[in-house]
Amino acid sequence: MAMKQTPSQTVGPYFAYGLTAQQYHYPHSQYAGGCLVSERTKGERIRIVGRVLDGNGDAVDDAMIEIWQANAAGRFDHPNDAREARPLDPAFKGFGRFGTGTMPDNSFRFETIKPGAIRDGVAPFISVTVFGRGMMNHAYTRLYFSDEGDANASDPVLERVPADRRDTLIATRNETATGVEYRFDIRMQGDGETVFFDF
Template identity: 45%
Template sequence: MSTTARRAGNPAKLALTPSQTVGPYLSIGLTWPDGPEVAAPDAPGALVLSGRLIDGAGDTVPDGMLEIWQADAAGRFDSAEDPRGALATPGFRGYGRSLTDAGGRFWFRTVKPGALPDGEGGWQAPHVDVTVMARGLLDRLVTRVYFADEEEANAADPVLASLPAAARDTLLARPTADGYALDVVLQGPGETAFFRL
């Protein structure tokens, strides 16, 4: 209770404590030694996955962080916990973090992942799992990046199929000269589809 409220003797008229935003503390303790280098530049099939982080007003977010985790080109994770057996692709780590720059841009050097079993006897289309953190977010946001040129696999993907058509489009990275690009929109028109875990 504030001193003013105690003096007034009326605690029922206290205002709520102002909420606090998160960050921007991402560069203090959440950087990753290899940063956005998920794959070595000379890894077979190395490409750049890039984009911008955009807020609800359409402005870029200069102090955000995106984290990705993905399978390699054969659809296997560089982990002993992969039930199909780990496949350590040379120069591939499968994990990376990219801080957004002053223009809200992020990038990862990686490889296009292979398809993954869906646990039901089918397959998930090639995709990258993404976590988004930024000032003002009280919890992380989770989404996926799929690849627009994987039409057949995307059409059969159970996660994409569960979304309305407009939401599916927000997850499709388009080919560029050096890889793929997709902007992540936090809210408003064109908002990226995010998932509850």
């Protein structure tokens, strides 16, 4: 029997004690946060840092970001990805969640690994979902890596994006004293509005 989708509603300003309780120090458990890795996780350690900017360019302090990614071998930890040639990593699930209300600059931060390309001919990327007060629907985007210039240049999804907007999807690599950091600001509106996807 065909059913109709339940409409989306905003996550509102008060998600923190339900969805990101430990990050915000509320007395409720939290099963996914900003750190996706342990010592045993395979792959290059990276940190992703960014802000969610509104139409005035102000950093939003009550957005929530979720990321989903393949492991270092380019495999997703999910039954629909049954490619045995690419090993699962028992120390990596590939999902993270972070609210923008706890850092002084309203940033989100993920400690993760750089994913492998999920197949030949595509660039490595991380799927990013944006929720927030004022967002009636969540928005999907992707994070690509600035040090993957050749792969990015021939990536079939990036090719679908108008050339003058592609750089909104490229996180900038910086070598810092505390490791490799990629900067990825998300602009909801205006000049340089991040490309959001429908699929």
